[in-house]
Amino acid sequence: xxxxxxxxxxxxxxxxxxxxxxxxxxxxxxxxxxxxxxxxxxxxxxxxxxxxxxxxxxxxxxxxxxxxxxxxxxxxxxxxxxxxxxxxxxxxxxxxxxxxxxxxxxxxxxxxxxxxxxxxxxxxxxxxxxxxxxxxxxxxxxxxxxxxxxxxxxxxxxxxxxxxxxxxxxxxxxxxxxxxxxxxxxxxxxxxxxxxxxxxxxxxxxxxxxxxxxxxxxxxxxxxxxxxxxxxxxxxxxxxxxxxxxxxxxxxxxxxxxxxxxxxxxxxxxxxxxxxxxxxxxxxxxxxxxxxxxxxxxxxxxxxxxxxxxxxxxxxxxxxxxxxxxxxxxxxxxxxxxxxxxxxxxxxxxxxxxxxxxxxxxxxxxxxxxxxxxxxxxxxxxxxxxxxxxxxxxx
Numbered sequence: 001x002x003x004x005x006x007x008x009x010x011x012x013x014x015x016x017x018x019x020x021x022x023x024x025x026x027x028x029x030x031x032x033x034x035x036x037x038x039x040x041x042x043x044x045x046x047x048x049x050x051x052x053x054x055x056x057x058x059x060x061x062x063x064x065x066x067x068x069x070x071x072x073x074x075x076x077x078x079x080x081x082x083x084x085x086x087x088x089x090x091x092x093x094x095x096x097x098x099x100x101x102x103x104x105x106x107x108x109x110x111x112x113x114x115x116x117x118x119x120x121x122x123x124x125x126x127x128x129x130x131x132x133x134x135x136x137x138x139x140x141x142x143x144x145x146x147x148x149x150x151x152x153x154x155x156x157x158x159x160x161x162x163x164x165x166x167x168x169x170x171x172x173x174x175x176x177x178x179x180x181x182x183x184x185x186x187x188x189x190x191x192x193x194x195x196x197x198x199x200x201x202x203x204x205x206x207x208x209x210x211x212x213x214x215x216x217x218x219x220x221x222x223x224x225x226x227x228x229x230x231x232x233x234x235x236x237x238x239x240x241x242x243x244x245x246x247x248x249x250x251x252x253x254x255x256x257x258x259x260x261x262x263x264x265x266x267x268x269x270x271x272x273x274x275x276x277x278x279x280x281x282x283x284x285x286x287x288x289x290x291x292x293x294x295x296x297x298x299x300x301x302x303x304x305x306x307x308x309x310x311x312x313x314x315x316x317x318x319x320x321x322x323x324x325x326x327x328x329x330x331x332x333x334x335x336x337x338x339x340x341x342x343x344x345x346x347x348x349x350x351x352x353x354x355x356x357x358x359x360x361x362x363x364x365x366x367x368x369x370x371x372x373x374x375x376x377x378x379x380x381x382x383x384x385x386x387x388x389x390x391x392x393x394x395x
């Protein structure tokens with residue numbers, strides 16, 4: 001019997017069992033996503049379907065959560081798989097919150113931009129063509145929180161670090177060297193205690209203002225790539241080095257607005273072939289004018305302290321994001337537009353989408369992803385603009 005059939009039988013048994021237990025909840029969704037390139041040759045950029053199941057077990061102070069993905073991908077057969085996404089247990093009392101297992105870690109107040117939020121890496125197999133929450137990669141970690149009314153202290157220990165997944169398959173239309181012969185070599189660290197990650201966050205929740213201070217001993221999760229052309233084949237090596245992060249964030253409301261700011265200094269960050277320091281900061285404003293409108297603007301800046309001319313990247317990198325949302329038809333239709341704007345390389349990515357709720361369980365979505373630019377990351381994908389449609393059924 002095929003693994004997916006076995007999984008289906010197992011899930012049905014769990015669902016029947018869960019209905020008889022008041023402290024057990026079984027839920028999930030089925031979704032299907034298909035995208036067509038808007039430029040010649042108008043080929044399919046993506047065609048995949050997924051079953052996500054989630055099991056929650058609550059018992060007084062203890063909680064267990066697992067989630068599984070069963071994916072079928074018609075464009076990338078190697079992505080057809082059964083995947084354990086999260087699996088952790090949690091114990092909470094009046095003073096402490098212990099969470100252990102495979103989990104997703106989120107820090108900071110930035111939306112779609114990584115500054116202090118660098119614990120969980122990202123899966124760029126389809127770059128930004130998936131929901132941001134799906135791009136996050138879970139980590140195996142131990143998290144301990146000390147809880148108080150107006151502050152908490154959060155500590156993380158990650159025995160074996162996870163790293164970005166970048167598209168290395170030349171048959172993938174999102175491959176970084178699409179349609180060219182490329183071989184990749186990743187020099188990942190050994191799985192030893194000295195290569196583990198650890199850090200902490202001190203968060204305050206005061207009247208009208210939230211802020212935190214964070215520190216992390218980690219790695220450059222995105223590999224520093226160096227390419228060489230040997231016998232008409234591009235050989236690309238990805239390097240990883242340990243680095244440290246010291247950061248802070250703050251958010252507070254002002255009438256119809258929420259102001260957010262985040263900053264971090266990276267010590268020993270590997271950029272191309274050189275380890276150096278960089279300072280990163282973000283300013284954001286969210287506006288809630290009423291009548292189901294939401295507008296969000298962010299400005300991000302990175303300053304690299306170069307020690308030599310070995311780094312080809314500009315010393316200063318600037319980027320912005322702009323998001324606008326509007327709900328219509330008694331909140332059954334959600335229209336949105338989200339953009340990354342690369343000021344340094346004069347490029348952008350914009351996703352326009354419409355999400356219609358046929359019922360509480362069924363959603364139909366469609367949209368357009370627009371890439372523009374001659375340089376930078378968006379320039380790499382300037383021919384990947386696409387129309388897409390997605391259906392989702394929740395249970």
